[in-house]
Amino acid sequence: MKLKTLTFAMLSLAFFMASFTVQAQEKKREPNPEKMLERMDTDKNGTISLDEFKSVKRKKEMDAEVLEANFAKIDSDSNGELTLEELKNQPKRKGKTNE
Template sequence: MKTTILKFALFSFALLAFSQVNAQDRQKPDPEKMFTALDTNKDGTVSLDEMKARKTKREVTPEAQEKRFAAMDADANGAITLEEFKTAMAKVKGRGQGEGKKKQE
């Protein structure tokens, strides 16, 4: 009887965890949509001014924005392309999932 209850509890916990992971996956932003929203002049790149003009949920200092922009601008040409943006987003996503998983794969 205890074994059956334990199995049921473990199954319920796994089901709950799986449903929460799926809910998080559905809420992840689309990098292309984010990039399009940032590219206000529609020239196919995002400038530092465009990035600074975007509204965020929390206040970010200009220095932090400049640092973030420089990290995303891989070729340091003063503009972020869609590919650079996607690469930066993938790096952020990887950090959120934990580095331990990456090393094992």
């Protein structure tokens, strides 16, 4: 009986830890608009220009055309600059959920 209880407790703990880890990883992947603005706004004027957006070092190399298309999707007022509000309202990546 003790062995069954111990086994159940260990399995429960393992399941809890696995689900906690997955949640932490998902949260970590969500973009933080404030940090994005701080990192990309090299001239510190409170907005991100297309040149600033394209000059940011990324984990994956991206073609200029892809970056320009991504910038245009986020730039909802089409003024050529990204504001904090536009970063907060940017379209979600495919495969992500709004939770």
